[in-house]
Amino acid sequence: MTSLETRAIVTGRPPRGRRRPRPYTPQRRRSWLLTIVLWACVAYFLLPLWWLTVASTKDTSALFSSFGLWFAPEFSFFDNLADLFTTRGGLFSRWMLNTVFYAGVSAIGATLLAAMAGYAFAKYRFPGSSALFSITLGAIMIPLTALALPTYLLFSRAGLTDTPWSIIIPSLVSPFGVYLMRVYAADAIPDSLIEAARMDGAGEFRIFWQVGLRLMGPGLVTVFLFSLVGTWNNYFLPLIMLNSSELYPITVGLAQLQAAASAGGGSQAVFSTVITGSFVSILPLVIAFLFLQRYWQSGLGTGGVKG
Amino acid sequence: MSTTQTRAGATRRPSTATRRQHRAAYLFVLPFFVVFVAMLVVPLVYSGYLSLFERRLIGGESFVGLANYLRAFGDPNFWGGLGRVATFLVVQVPIMLGLALFFALALDSGRARGSRSARLLIFMPYAVPAVIATLMWGYLYGPDFGPLAQIARAVGLGTPDFLSPQSILGSMMNIVTWEFVGYNMIIMYAALRAIPAELYEAAEIDGAGQFRTAWSIKIPAIRPAIILTVIFSVIGSFQLFNEPSLLNAVAPDAISNSFTPNYYAYNLAFINQELNYASAIAFLLGLVIAVVSYVVQLGEQRRERRERKGMA
Numbered sequence: 001m002t003s004l005e006t007r008a009i010v011t012g013r014p015p016r017g018r019r020r021p022r023p024y025t026p027q028r029r030r031s032w033l034l035t036i037v038l039w040a041c042v043a044y045f046l047l048p049l050w051w052l053t054v055a056s057t058k059d060t061s062a063l064f065s066s067f068g069l070w071f072a073p074e075f076s077f078f079d080n081l082a083d084l085f086t087t088r089g090g091l092f093s094r095w096m097l098n099t100v101f102y103a104g105v106s107a108i109g110a111t112l113l114a115a116m117a118g119y120a121f122a123k124y125r126f127p128g129s130s131a132l133f134s135i136t137l138g139a140i141m142i143p144l145t146a147l148a149l150p151t152y153l154l155f156s157r158a159g160l161t162d163t164p165w166s167i168i169i170p171s172l173v174s175p176f177g178v179y180l181m182r183v184y185a186a187d188a189i190p191d192s193l194i195e196a197a198r199m200d201g202a203g204e205f206r207i208f209w210q211v212g213l214r215l216m217g218p219g220l221v222t223v224f225l226f227s228l229v230g231t232w233n234n235y236f237l238p239l240i241m242l243n244s245s246e247l248y249p250i251t252v253g254l255a256q257l258q259a260a261a262s263a264g265g266g267s268q269a270v271f272s273t274v275i276t277g278s279f280v281s282i283l284p285l286v287i288a289f290l291f292l293q294r295y296w297q298s299g300l301g302t303g304g305v306k307g
Numbered sequence: 308m309s310t311t312q313t314r315a316g317a318t319r320r321p322s323t324a325t326r327r328q329h330r331a332a333y334l335f336v337l338p339f340f341v342v343f344v345a346m347l348v349v350p351l352v353y354s355g356y357l358s359l360f361e362r363r364l365i366g367g368e369s370f371v372g373l374a375n376y377l378r379a380f381g382d383p384n385f386w387g388g389l390g391r392v393a394t395f396l397v398v399q400v401p402i403m404l405g406l407a408l409f410f411a412l413a414l415d416s417g418r419a420r421g422s423r424s425a426r427l428l429i430f431m432p433y434a435v436p437a438v439i440a441t442l443m444w445g446y447l448y449g450p451d452f453g454p455l456a457q458i459a460r461a462v463g464l465g466t467p468d469f470l471s472p473q474s475i476l477g478s479m480m481n482i483v484t485w486e487f488v489g490y491n492m493i494i495m496y497a498a499l500r501a502i503p504a505e506l507y508e509a510a511e512i513d514g515a516g517q518f519r520t521a522w523s524i525k526i527p528a529i530r531p532a533i534i535l536t537v538i539f540s541v542i543g544s545f546q547l548f549n550e551p552s553l554l555n556a557v558a559p560d561a562i563s564n565s566f567t568p569n570y571y572a573y574n575l576a577f578i579n580q581e582l583n584y585a586s587a588i589a590f591l592l593g594l595v596i597a598v599v600s601y602v603v604q605l606g607e608q609r610r611e612r613r614e615r616k617g618m619a
Contacts, residue, residue, distance in 0.1 A: 031418040038419045041410070042428050045485065048443040049431065051454060055446070068447070068454025113339040120335035124328055132336060139347055141542065141600045146569075146593040147347065149576055149585060150354035172342045198324075204331035233436035235549050240577065251438040258442055259556045275446070278439045285434040293427065 056080060056279040060272045080276035087257075087273055094246055095253040096281065099232060102164060102249055106171035107228035114174050114223050118181025119212050123194060133182070139175040152240050166241035167249070171231045177223040184219030185212065221295035225288065232285060250281045351593075358587035368583075375587035384565035385588060389595070391476060392567050396544040399480040404536055406484070407491035412521050414492075415499040426496065430489035437486060437549040444482045445557040470558035479550045487543070491536040498532035499525060534607050538600045545596045548573065568592045 047069075054071055055063060059079065062072035084092050120126075121133050151170055155161045160169075189212055197207045213220070235251045242248055245256070258274045361371040379385050410429055414422045432440065448469035450456050456466050469478045507515075507524045515523075526533075548569040555562045564578070565571035568588060576585035 029418065030420060034413055034416075035419040035421070038410070038413055038425050039421070041406075042425050045429050045432055045489070048440070048447060048485065049435075051447060052443055064452045068452060068457055113342060116335040117339035120332040124332035124335075126329040126332040129332070132340070136343070139343070141538070141597050142347060142351065142593060146546075146572075146589040146596075147350045147354070149572060149582075149589050150350035150357065151346065153357070153582065154350060154353060169342070170346050173339075173346045175343075178339060204328060205334075208335065229434065233438070235436070235438050235552075236573075240573070251436050254442065255438050255553060255556075258553075262556045274442070278442055282435050282439055286431060289430070289434045290427065 052275065052279050052282075056272075056276045058272065060270045063271055063275070076272070077276070080272050081280070083270075083273050084276045084280065088245075091245060091253065092250075092277055095248050095250045098164075098247060099249040099251070099281075100284075102167045102171070102238075103228050103232040106168050106231040107224050109168070109172045110174040110177055110227040111220055111224040113172060114177030114181045115185075115213065115216060115220060116208070117178045118183075118219075119185045119189075119208055119216070121178070121182040122185035123189065123191070123212070136175045136178050139173075140179070148237055148240060155241065161241050162243045162247065164247065167231070167234075167238050170237060171227070171234070174223065174227055174230075177227060180223055181216065181219055184222075185216055188215045188219065218295045221292055225292060225295075228288075229285065250277075254278060254281065354586045354590050357583050358590050360583050362583055375584050376591065378584065379587055379591055384563075384571060385568060385591075387563075388565045388568040388571050389592075392545050392547055395476065395480060395483075395547065396541060399483060400537070400540045400544060402480070403484045403488055404491055404533070404540065407488050407536065408495055408526070408533070410488070410492045411495035411499055412525060414496055415525070416517060416521075418517070426492075430493055432486050432488075433490040433493075435486070438553060440486050441482055441550050441553040444478070444485070445554060448478055449557070470554070470561055472561040475554065475558060475561040479547075479554065482550055483543075483547075487540070491540070494532050494536055495529055498529035502528045530607075534603065537603055541599050541603060542596055545569075545592060545599070 051068055054069060057075050057077040057080075058066065058072045059074065059076040062074060062076070066072040117136075121129060147170075152161065152166075155166050160166050193211055193215075194207055197211055202210070232249075233251065234249075235255065238249050238252045239255075242252065245253065248256070254274060254277050257277065261271050261274050358375050359370060359372060360368045361374065362368050410426075413419055414426050419425065435443075447453050447455055450466050450468065450470070453469075455469070459465065459467050468474060502525060506528065507520045510520050510524055546569050547567040551562050551566040551570045552573070555566075564574040569592065572585045572588040572592070575581045575588065
């Protein structure tokens with residue numbers, strides 16, 4: 001019952017009526033021209049994905065001999081899949097698991113840190129809060145790749161390179177996440193609710209945990225998804241931090257397979273394996289975004305308003 | 308007497324409560340700032356520190372002051388890379404953000420069929436890692452079994468070379484545009500949905516057309532969101548690394564090891580083992596990014612102030 005109510009609050013209503021539903025206007029005409037232009041552009045965005053889907057059903061010789069945007073007579077998707085999971089002793093599944101682990105742990109950690117800090121910035125007036133928040137905002141400008149090199153050197157002194165920590169710890173910092181959570185918390189959590197909880201004698205941490213976090217739902221999902229994508233898609237950091245191929249995430253692993261295939265490494269890696277691997281590895285995120293779209297879109301909305 | 312006592316008690320009680328709240332607030336922000344300092348501030352300072360030294364085979368590390376920076380100023384490879392990302396910024400970012408704005412407005416107007424699906428499909432590339440995007444486009448560009456070349460040959464246009472030194476930057480712009488139009492579109496679209504409808508319904512009743520409403524009401528209303536996307540794009544363009552480093556495997560002749568400043572810093576550090584010089588390059592790059600993003604924001608603030616003055 002309670003969880004149902006919370007869900008209704010979190011998803012049913014945007015923060016404090018900022019956005020009001022628009023009246024439906026049936027006289028608004030559909031434009032054929034706009035529809036055609038829009039869908040022509042959609043075709044462009046789908047082209048590589050369509051190619052990837054088609055190409056993952058071909059063996060290497062069919063890749064070279066048949067037209068790229070249509071299927072070859074033979075359907076070798078399952079053979080490719082079998083190859084993919086047996087190449088180099090099944091290293092591919094290891095890479096997938098690594099990616100899920102790195103991205104999952106970093107995203108949960110980053111979201112929690114950002115939620116706590118954003119909540120504090122939104123709901124408490126404390127000495128130094130505006131200075132700290134400005135520093136956080138300024139840090140959005142710092143190019144993370146410019147930091148990767150010194151971070152690598154520091155980690156190698158601490159003996160942390162070539163461990164999962166070298167990927168997870170740097171990914172925990174999300175200044176933009178703090179910013180988003182602050183904007184979101186300011187809108188979604190009424191001060192009166194916090195006051196009422198204090199009157200009832202709840203401690204500050206309990207209020208955050210039981211009132212704050214629940215009301216920040218869509219904001220949390222947004223920050224979580226975007227940190228997840230950030231770590232999932234990261235290539236530079238794992239590339240410099242990791243040496244052992246058992247620790248690679250999927251991005252570095254595939255890039256290495258691809259380089260081997262282009263260099264004509266022959267038996268070790270073939271194009272069809274790389275392509276099928278790419279196809280398999282983008283499925284989880286695409287599905288996650290499709291299913292969670294309601295959350296991340298409303299969460300981003302808040303960030304954009306005050307941007 | 309008794310009244311002063313209660314008053315004193317009344318002021319003291321909130322002050323202990325406030326102090327407790329302050330303590331809670333600090334504890335809430337503490338974990339973030341611990342990681343923030345460790346992963347952002349310390350590396351930044353360390354990078355600055357390293358850039359002031361030089362490592363020689365004999366004699367080890369020695370302090371050289373700004374010598375690495377002077378070397379960077381005279382290094383055509385650094386300037387070449389910086390020029391390339393600046394070109395990238397000037398050409399690709401307006402195209403990408405223009406497209407994103409067009410899609411956001413088109414979807415928001417509700418005049419096209421299948422808007423919902425179109426929105427999701429345009430956003431989809433964002434969920435594809437840059438590594439895989441580059442890999443896919445690398446195959447699509449390929450002169451042998453790339454479908455683009457196959458089509459061009461079938462039509463009789465010959466084999467286009469997307470991976471030549473002349474066209475590689477354009478091919479790269481296309482990849483980045485493909486990846487990020489959807490992301491920027493979603494930020495703008497979300498901001499558009501937040502505009503109260505009455506703001507432009509009045510204009511529509513007055514007979515303002517779609518384009519006029521978009522230009523004089525919707526776009527000004529989502530300016531903050533647009534500026535946000537501009538700043539993110541500036542940062543992204545200067546940091547280009549994935550695309551050049553992966554296209555290098557497909558087109559080694561077209562991509563030098565200093566194609567972008569970031570790629571240059573990486574090659575300096577990990578191939579040439581020139582860590583100190585690489586730190587200087589990374590530090591300079593960060594400085595350039597900070598300055599450019601600051602200028603964008605400053606311009607925006609000045610414009611806002613001018614507008615407010617104009618209204619008054």
